[in-house]
Amino acid sequence: MSDTEQQVEVGTDQIRNSQSAIRNSDRNSKFAIRNSDLIIFDDVSKFYGEILGVNRVNLQIGPGITSLVGPNGAGKSTLMNLMTGLLQPTRGAISILGTPTDQPEELFRKVGYCTQFDSFPRGLTGRDFIKSYLLIQGLDHKQADSLTTTALERVSLLDAADRKVAAYSKGMRQRIRLAQSLAHRPSVLILDEPLNGLDPMVRAETIALFRSLADEGMHLIISSHILHEVDMMSDFVVLVNNGYVVAEGNIHGVRDEMEEHPMQILIRCDQPGKLAAHVFAEDHVVEARVHEDHRGLFVRTRRADDFHLLLNRIVADGEVNIESIAPVDDDMNAVYQYLIGSDGGST
């Protein structure tokens, strides 16, 4: 191990101790899946000279939508580039559904990657762009034409297919790259900020497309800054900060594991004061505050499951009439704020 790596390790011990890479049980259940169905990072580090890209990443990613979330420079794109062999790890190994990333001829029959690079080979139309790279895979013209048309349809770009890519708007360029990455029907689709530049209608359609691809059993790895969209579409999240994976798993599972940040719950009820008296008796409840309108109670608890059992008992006893129970900070935005310390720049 180089001096730089050692220094970085020492310097980041605090991060790892305080945030201690949260992995929830949903994620762990994936260990039952065969390695050939998983994307596996085995102790992967990447250094750019003396600069840390990512360090000691261990991940197992199964089918469904997995979002990579973190601030700029956290290491999300580095992880994606490592996954696709555009970068090679300084240490460790990565395999995608059983294929190492240094075998592009095998890897990219399974993988499509829509990068963040907003650039294209010169002089091509949208159709030529997709078809050319299908031909390079060794397909004949008929197959390539058919797959090209299907991909263009999927991203609603058929009408503009014969225009030069250079004349496309930003959103169209984003979509044509998406079409190119999924044209060969990969099993794994890696998407670096795929919603950038899309208008709200197309965003919604694109998310629906991702959802349907995931439902078919595909692996989708998506990086995004838009936390509510991550919340909406992701089965799993991987939070990355300063080159480390600080949490991974189902969003709610990750939130449950964060004991240093008690869960906030708002209970709408007719007698918040009485409810407060009941819940304060429990040692996992750290705060209870009556809502300004006196028709609800904010509770902060270290163990949400135990708290819900308590509420069940209170309701069963008929002492308080409860109208609704809603977690206040059980979403991606809260998880991001607690683990990374900002709101991610957008919500």
Place this chain on the structure above:
Amino acid sequence: MSSTVNTVNNKLAKPSLPWSLWLRQIRAIFSLETRKNFLGKRAILIYLLALLPVSMLGLLALVPTPKSNNFANLSMIFAWIYAGLILRTVVFFGCAWIFMNLFRGELVDRSLHYYFLSPVRREVLVVGKYLSGVVASSVLFVGTTIVSLLLLYFPDHFSESGRFFFDGPGMSQLLTYAGVTMLACIGYGAFFLFIGLFFRNPIIPALVMYGWELINFLLPPLLKKISVIHYLNSLVPIQVSEGPFAVVAEPTPSWIAIPGLLLVTLLVLIAAGYRIRHLEIKYGSE
């Protein structure tokens, strides 16, 4: 946007014969790159270079020249033009531009990753791109060589030139010059492709190589052999004097020069294949 999905893999049948697959892939890469080499914006410089000797000789053909110009001297005049202008300038810099841009140009344009994200062996990519460069440079510069030679002979000495080319040694000289130009494209092409893969700023190593080729006539016989120009000079039909300071060395026989040049080209391409296997895409640092 359609949400119907025909996931997943592999309707694309994985071919069992890699050679057949590789040939199809090389053909597809060749086709895409050849279009870029001939029609891309970067091709303008190559056309200008290729037209340089043609336009010079074309202009000379338009200007009345003294009839004292001896037909017998034309072979030597062309040998000078070929060695000084066509081979050392047009072909050298033309190949530098075409072959260095095969990879370096795509790194600058940030489009190389599309190839790297395709299921193609990277060595196959090197071969496809290299062949497209060889075809583009050969077509242009062999064309330049032939047209230049004809422009020197025919305008002022039409009937003598006809006899020279069809009944004399003219056609053989023309074909030899064309062959040497093509070998130059093959040899220089491999070196420049290699340089484009290794150096972020390939201009400096290209200029160093140019300097090395330029001072070749001053080098001792052993060092002369570590160059492309030495073998090309050995193959041209008419040798030109390299001046009073030149270190004279025996020309390498063609049966060694041609296979030797091709062997070195192959070794350089193998090194390029090794290099590209380990190349990372880090556009930010390009």
